[in-house]
Amino acid sequence: MTRAATWRVRGFTTEERGDRSRVSAVVEGPKAAEAIWFESADLRLSLVPEAWAAMLLLPALHFGARVEVEAALDRDWLEGLRPALAVWRRWWDYPAELPLQGGGRLLHGSGAPGEFVGQCFTGGVDSFFTLLHSADPADVLLYVQGFDVALGDVALADHVETSLRRAANRLGRRLLVLRSNLREHPAFRRVNWERTHGAALAAAGMVASGTLRELRIPASYAHGDQIAWGSHWETDHVWSLPGRLAVVHDGAETVRPAKIRQIAHDPLVREHLRVCWESRGPELNCARCEKCLRTRVAFAACGHDEVPAFAGAVPLHVQLDGVKRLPEHLVFVWEELLGRVTEPRLRQTITRLVARSSAVSARRDSAH
Numbered sequence: 121m122t123r124a125a126t127w128r129v130r131g132f133t134t135e136e137r138g139d140r141s142r143v144s145a146v147v148e149g150p151k152a153a154e155a156i157w158f159e160s161a162d163l164r165l166s167l168v169p170e171a172w173a174a175m176l177l178l179p180a181l182h183f184g185a186r187v188e189v190e191a192a193l194d195r196d197w198l199e200g201l202r203p204a205l206a207v208w209r210r211w212w213d214y215p216a217e218l219p220l221q222g223g224g225r226l227l228h229g230s231g232a233p234g235e236f237v238g239q240c241f242t243g244g245v246d247s248f249f250t251l252l253h254s255a256d257p258a259d260v261l262l263y264v265q266g267f268d269v270a271l272g273d274v275a276l277a278d279h280v281e282t283s284l285r286r287a288a289n290r291l292g293r294r295l296l297v298l299r300s301n302l303r304e305h306p307a308f309r310r311v312n313w314e315r316t317h318g319a320a321l322a323a324a325g326m327v328a329s330g331t332l333r334e335l336r337i338p339a340s341y342a343h344g345d346q347i348a349w350g351s352h353w354e355t356d357h358v359w360s361l362p363g364r365l366a367v368v369h370d371g372a373e374t375v376r377p378a379k380i381r382q383i384a385h386d387p388l389v390r391e392h393l394r395v396c397w398e399s400r401g402p403e404l405n406c407a408r409c410e411k412c413l414r415t416r417v418a419f420a421a422c423g424h425d426e427v428p429a430f431a432g433a434v435p436l437h438v439q440l441d442g443v444k445r446l447p448e449h450l451v452f453v454w455e456e457l458l459g460r461v462t463e464p465r466l467r468q469t470i471t472r473l474v475a476r477s478s479a480v481s482a483r484r485d486s487a488h
């Protein structure tokens with residue numbers, strides 16, 4: 121039996137230069153020793169070693185590696201992770217043992233805990249729903265450059281930041297923008313971000329915990345969706361750091377169409393909504409990928425055909441007629457969507473799209 125690889129986390133540093141605050145640690149493995157850092161000009165960051173332990177946990181489970189952190193890790197926090205191990209084992213067949221170990225030395229870079237409730241905010245449906253429909257809405261919004269937009273994609277990153285700052289301003293909220301190179305590290309490059317992003321968001325919350333006492337993560341899926349996902353109602357809370365930061369998964373009781381129905385009337389949402397992962401230009405949404413089209417139809421079903429966030433787009437029915445077929449696993453979502461559309465021409469267009477997409481899968485089924 122080969123011995124498990126050991127990744128070491130060492131060289132914790134914190135740096136305040138000009139208006140920029142930065143926390144960093146070197147992660148040795150799986151290939152070279154490279155630093156993983158967070159920085160921000162919006163707040164003073166805290167050197168919380170559990171942040172590095174959290175972000176490396178899923179990659180370590182994925183590669184069967186061990187992580188030795190050269191700093192003391194909170195024992196209760198480590199114990200609290202165990203229920204999530206069972207969930208990830210069920211979803212992805214990951215090892216049952218916790219591969220994290222602290223090194224005993226206490227770091228003193230974390231400072232006093234913060235007082236604000238923060239919410240992860242990307243400008244998407246889930247972000248707006250959590251912000252606008254919480255009984256106790258967040259005080260500040262948190263966005264991390266380098267997570268959904270690559271650090272090197274400067275034009276798009278600037279455009280997204282400008283839109284989020286404008287939205288936050290109009291909502292009377294403070295926006296905290298962090299940057300991180302986490303996704304460029306070899307430990308992350310070969311593990312699906314769909315599995316690791318929840319821990320990454322929690323890690324961002326931990327380094328922001330000199331400002332935040334709670335980090336709220338808007339749910340991507342509802343309770344009944346049964347989708348294995350990096351940020352999930354079964355696992356997000358385990359990242360909570362006792363006495364310092366509560367991590368709360370929010371909004372999983374509401375399905376996406378119901379979320380859209382509850383936010384579609386808000387002009388601010390229609391202007392700043394950002395749902396697209398395909399946009400390669402400076403625009404927020406490409407307006408033609410499946411997710412953009414599905415969202416445009418959902419807004420149209422609420423009586424909003426013109427949504428400024430999809431500005432300049434080809435009319436919806438024309439764009440839909442240009443779609444060859446839907447991905448097979450999403451046909452049922454469009455069938456549900458069709459049930460809510462009343463406008464005759466749009467109904468016909470979607471009916472045709474669903475029919476040609478179903479015909480393809482039916483042909484494939486009969487060929488087997």
Ligand SMILES: [Zn+2]
Nearest residue numbers: 396406409412
């Ligand atoms: Zn798109």
